[in-house]
Amino acid sequence: MRMRRERKFWFMRLLLMMAAGVFLYGCTGKSTHEASASREFFAMDTVMTVTAYGGRCEEAVEAAEKEVKRLDALLSTGAEDSEVFRLNREEGGFVSEDTAALLEGAERICKETDGAFDISIYPVMQAWGFPDKEYRVPEPEELKALLDRVDGSQIVLDGKREKVTFGLEGMEIDLGGIAKGYTSNRMMKIFQEYGIESGIVSLGGNVQVLGRKANGGNWRVAVRSPKGDGDFLGVLSVNGKAVVTSGGYERYFEQDGKTYHHILNPKSGYPADSGLESVTVVSEDGTLADGLSTALFVMGMEQAVSFWKLHREEFDAVFLDKEGGLWITEGLEGAFQSDFSYEIIRK
CATH class of the missing domain: 3.10.520.10 (ApbE-like domains)
Known part of the structure; x- marks a missing residue:
């Protein structure tokens, strides 16, 4: 390789x-x-x-x-004290104004592009090794299982823009795309x-x-x-x-x-x-x-x-x-x- x-x-x-x-x-x-x-x-x-x-x-x-x-x-996915890392670990939680704004922007783009942009793709990115540069080609069965965690419409921000809930088990996000x-x-x-x-x-x-x-x-x-x-x-x-x-x-x-x-x-x-x-x-x-x-x-x-x-x-x-x-x-x-x-x- x-x-x-x-x-x-x-x-x-x-x-x-x-x-x-x-x-x-x-x-x-x-x-x-x-x-x-x-x-x-x-x-x-x-x-x-x-x-x-x-x-x-x-x-x-x-x-x-x-x-x-x-x-x-x-917003870092790798730093353990970041808000995004905490959200991924706890599958949701309270968010800052900046993270809420980014989640709203991501939701809009995901919806309007019919999912061509989706911040919940992060588990799949990890499988390919792009975040940590440990590159590999995942098996088709692995990708199929991971795609069950990918659906941007299942990221729900409450009306007050204070708390986000991940609707799928094992869902993780990466805001790096925006x-x-x-x-x-x-x-x-x-x-x-x-x-x-x-x-x-x-x-x-x-x-x-x-x-x-x-x-x-x-x-x-x-x-x-x-x-x-x-x-x-x-x-x-x-x-x-x-x-x-x-x-x-x-x-x-x-x-x-x-x-x-x-x-x-x-x-x-x-x-x-x-x-x-x-x-x-x-x-x-x-x-x-x-x-x-x-x-x-x-x-x-x-x-x-x-x-x-x-x-x-x-x-x-x-x-x-x-x-x-x-x-x-x-x-x-x-x-x-x-x-x-x-x-x-x-x-």
């Missing part, structure tokens, strides 16, 4: 440094005399960068880093509390920007190519949006000549084989973008496009299939630049 492309700290740092040149391209073209502050740190199993412009930028990035680390401690999106939303709010009107955060495959760049232009966010090595599919011009990419190339292992990636289909328990290589979602809501990037990848092109047509006011997307075909939804027309040919999906 060979293990490949785990996001090692040094590799992600290199990628983010390279990407930062694209994210901030053009900032120095016009002098703004605006104070700025930036921090880089490790949390939620990835390297993060936080940049803010404005009079209280130093305070803002410090507060943003503290918030990330607070949420990381709260935690970074929720976290980037929180960072935007913290920036605003400090009077910041321009800022950008990069949380691994998640990028979210506040307002426009300091010089008044749009932010330029690169869409990474599955080929890696600093290659990009294109560049998005955005302001006030989150840009989140999911793909099977991010984390995977090989066994007996076959590749198994970490994005599992909650209905089959196996890595999603939808014909897509990556999905990038652009939305004002980081939590939604995070969850949908996974769900659309699981759905596959046809279902994903149908879903977009029903919800096109909430998000746009970039799709790359395994044959190299590249598509963007019409809301990104004029905002996406690429050296590759692509087609525009219209409503």
